[in-house]
Amino acid sequence: MRVLITGANGFVGRLLAHQLLANEAICGHAIGKLLLLDARLEGFSTDPRLRLHEGSITDAAFVRRVLADGVDVVFHLASVPGGAAEQDYDLGYQVNLMASLELLDQLRHQPRPAVLVYASSIAVYGANLPARMDEQAATQPELSYGAHKLMVETALCDLSRRGEVDGRALRLPGIVARPRQANGLRSAFMSDLLHAYAAGEAYICPVEPHATAWWMSARCCVNNLIQAADMPGLAANTERVWQLPVLHLSIAQVVDALASRFGEAGRAAISYQPDARLQALFAAMPPLKSPHARAAGFTHDGNASALIRNALNLGTARKTSYAQTQNAMRKII
């Protein structure tokens, strides 16, 4: 199998690459080549199956060269995050919308339709969510990021209906715990809270303790992406868009789990200065039922303790320290 990851240098992309190389198979076959595409690709292993392609996904000729020998499975993760795309509309338009459409258009012309796993986002719903939510909730994006994700979902469904790609779009919640750096993601505070508590540092949380959000660890996210690819070939008229199951937790519940893992003393270092915009976008999330996605094999982390363990890549043993695992993470991916 020839597998491509776009946005392979990103937080989720690196972990996905690592996991794919560790697994025995994808879609029932061994991985022959794993093509990685990103603007920069740094610190990857020397696994002979890897092929590194540094360049811009907005460069159609470059993408054509990457696809020249065909691909069987594509994980399309490349994306300008929501906050950054809102600030720089043109960049988001070129990367999130136009490059995705171009990738889809190039994949149409393969002799055999590729399995295309697309990282969509809960940003497609916008902030005006129903009090009890399920997988049929209406979409009304409130950021260009969400609008473009929704448009690409629509294109993916259309080409899948035509039998030209075998697409599967997953609507991802904010994924934790991203590296602590400015990354243009409005949901970054969710990761920052985990890192700060684990490291025993002070943290000013921009949403209230009773604010509820949807949570998923990168480890769980990667498992879901691989599950999406591993599903058997879907018929043309199948539903192609899944709202992933999520953990619905308040900040207070997450802090309780952090206190349980890293000690009660850390609570005193967390203070709250709510930001109205973040509160509206990420912190008033209703319960979400996703029986359809669960039936298809998609999962959330299980509970708050497991979320923290998965998110910070801790073992189950209590003595694994945060610092040790963060160093280990840097090496393996």
Added chain:
Amino acid sequence: MRVLITGANGFVGRLLAHQLLANEAICGHAIGKLLLLDARLEGFSTDPRLRLHEGSITDAAFVRRVLADGVDVVFHLASVPGGAAEQDYDLGYQVNLMASLELLDQLRHQPRPAVLVYASSIAVYGANLPARMDEQAATQPELSYGAHKLMVETALCDLSRRGEVDGRALRLPGIVARPRQANGLRSAFMSDLLHAYAAGEAYICPVEPHATAWWMSARCCVNNLIQAADMPGLAANTERVWQLPVLHLSIAQVVDALASRFGEAGRAAISYQPDARLQALFAAMPPLKSPHARAAGFTHDGNASALIRNALNLGTARKTSYAQTQNAMRKII
């Protein structure tokens, strides 16, 4: 006011141009220039307000020249019809999707946001409609035409939210009575039935008599397009997409109205050979409630008799003949 119509040579475009020149004002101001854009523009009047721009809407540089002096109102009607776009995917992709996105992107950079009236389509819903339908019905396009219309709606809403255009998308049903020619529209049979009965000709109807469809005359459609432009400037967070009110009529009800207008004798010339695909796409339409659109001033034709009168451009007097009015239509638009 500088007003642009794309797809101006089309059936609806020509009637819209005629009506705009006849009206005193649009958006409360007199029309200074009416820019018409289409691949060909034939037989338009010599009204000094007209500016004819022949060229392809897929040519970004051409569109940029047309927009060079700015526009206040755009009616974006240019479109490859559903059947034709399904046959020639690339053509539909370039015209219905990419050219529309390019037009939107060019309009973003105007000093003052243009009012953009977009002719979307009921094709956004697909064939799997609920038994009782309203304006909140889920979208699930089953043709690339509908997928691309839906994507452009999403883009229009996003740029409107950003305050860069003042967009209004209308979901149009099949419009009658289109000229009798091969036009790539799967709903063409609805127009053909009207023309054939009015002309006293035999007609083989490809859906059953009890098949129900949504109907609107071109005259009514043009009034709705103008109504969409005439609405006051909408706030950024306003709903931008309207499902137009429609007449929900069976073929039998339409034939009854035709018989009432043109005589009972014509009934014998109508026979039925249902086509399963057309039947599924156009002839099992449920009742549709659209209180939101009605409150915003949008209308349907009223009843079957008025539909036929409007569609065939007949006067209210019984003695206006079909042949006379069809000849008159050719001259005025």
